[in-house]
Amino acid sequence: MRTLVATTLIGPPFVPQVNPYAGEVGARSARWAAEFGLVTGPDAATRLGRANAADLAGRACPDAEPEQLALLTDLVTWLFAFDDNCDDDGLGADPTRLSPAVARLLDVLDRLGGDAPARAVTTAEPAATALHDLCRRVRRLGHPRLLLRFTRQLRDYLLALLWEAANRQHQRVPAVAEYVQMRRHTGAVYPSFTLTDIAHGALPTAERLADPVLSALDALAADLVCWCNDAFSYDKERRLESTGHNLTNAIARETGKDERSALAETVDRFNSGLATYLRLEAEVLAGDDPEVVRFATARRCWIRGTYDWSMGASRYH
Numbered sequence: 001m002r003t004l005v006a007t008t009l010i011g012p013p014f015v016p017q018v019n020p021y022a023g024e025v026g027a028r029s030a031r032w033a034a035e036f037g038l039v040t041g042p043d044a045a046t047r048l049g050r051a052n053a054a055d056l057a058g059r060a061c062p063d064a065e066p067e068q069l070a071l072l073t074d075l076v077t078w079l080f081a082f083d084d085n086c087d088d089d090g091l092g093a094d095p096t097r098l099s100p101a102v103a104r105l106l107d108v109l110d111r112l113g114g115d116a117p118a119r120a121v122t123t124a125e126p127a128a129t130a131l132h133d134l135c136r137r138v139r140r141l142g143h144p145r146l147l148l149r150f151t152r153q154l155r156d157y158l159l160a161l162l163w164e165a166a167n168r169q170h171q172r173v174p175a176v177a178e179y180v181q182m183r184r185h186t187g188a189v190y191p192s193f194t195l196t197d198i199a200h201g202a203l204p205t206a207e208r209l210a211d212p213v214l215s216a217l218d219a220l221a222a223d224l225v226c227w228c229n230d231a232f233s234y235d236k237e238r239r240l241e242s243t244g245h246n247l248t249n250a251i252a253r254e255t256g257k258d259e260r261s262a263l264a265e266t267v268d269r270f271n272s273g274l275a276t277y278l279r280l281e282a283e284v285l286a287g288d289d290p291e292v293v294r295f296a297t298a299r300r301c302w303i304r305g306t307y308d309w310s311m312g313a314s315r316y317h
Helices: 002-008 022-035 042-051 053-060 066-089 095-110 118-122 126-140 144-169 176-186 189-200 212-240 247-255 259-285 290-312
Strands: none
Touching: 002 212, 002 259, 022 042, 022 053, 022 066, 042 066, 053 066, 053 290, 066 126, 066 189, 095 126, 095 144, 126 144, 144 176, 144 189, 176 189, 176 212, 176 247, 189 212, 189 290, 212 247, 212 259, 212 290, 247 259, 259 290
16 A cells, blocks of 8 residues: 555655754754653654654754754654554543543643743643643744744644544544544644744744635645645554544545545545645745745645655654
């Protein structure tokens, strides 16, 4: 199945780049994860190392300074670690057990990276203390609007995980339209975009962000990142979970297609979505607004970076 994806998924027509600090930042992020207790054992450390968060972040932010790259890398590391821990503990399929963990993390987000009571920090679980550190660092950048955007997007991510867990508990495969909408949030693409925007200096005004075309470009970029991930991860997911949360599963359930045909449709959806993205991007860039150019560049880097990272990611083997 992976061969089908690798040979038919169209490579995004953007120049692939990797941040020269990726290796250095990757080692630093591994220490960060260990210090906050995100790594629960040798197997978890190996799995997290194979995910190579710094390579993905380095492709999304090829020109970022080390501190900016470290912030995005640590977020991606946190997301991978939380995802793995949910799988190991069975939280991801049990909303009644996941809910208390989500509530604790929502409490962290409500603090907006501000000073937390000492007891709240020292008694919190590793995922919460590490998340507080991420919010604190975003707050120190001095962009309140982006801090609010970042925490709101992470809140959407956490609440979407409860939707996913409920589906798993009941072995429910969502309809395609529902899946596409929720996948943008379960994939935590939007908070990742926000940190990438900071690194790229992409800070359009709220009025500009509300423009329907720019908003559509943002959503489609998130879709492409998620669909690329779904296509490359399908082989691994089908071995672990027959009714997994993957676009291919949703297509197969809704259309009655066999898994190979459904996977081919996932690839087709990515390829046609990429063509639509290029048309929308040309429309957006026609205004020659420097902020919008940087905004689009950040999403280009994520789309291309996800493709290149997925081609070599041992996480999906």
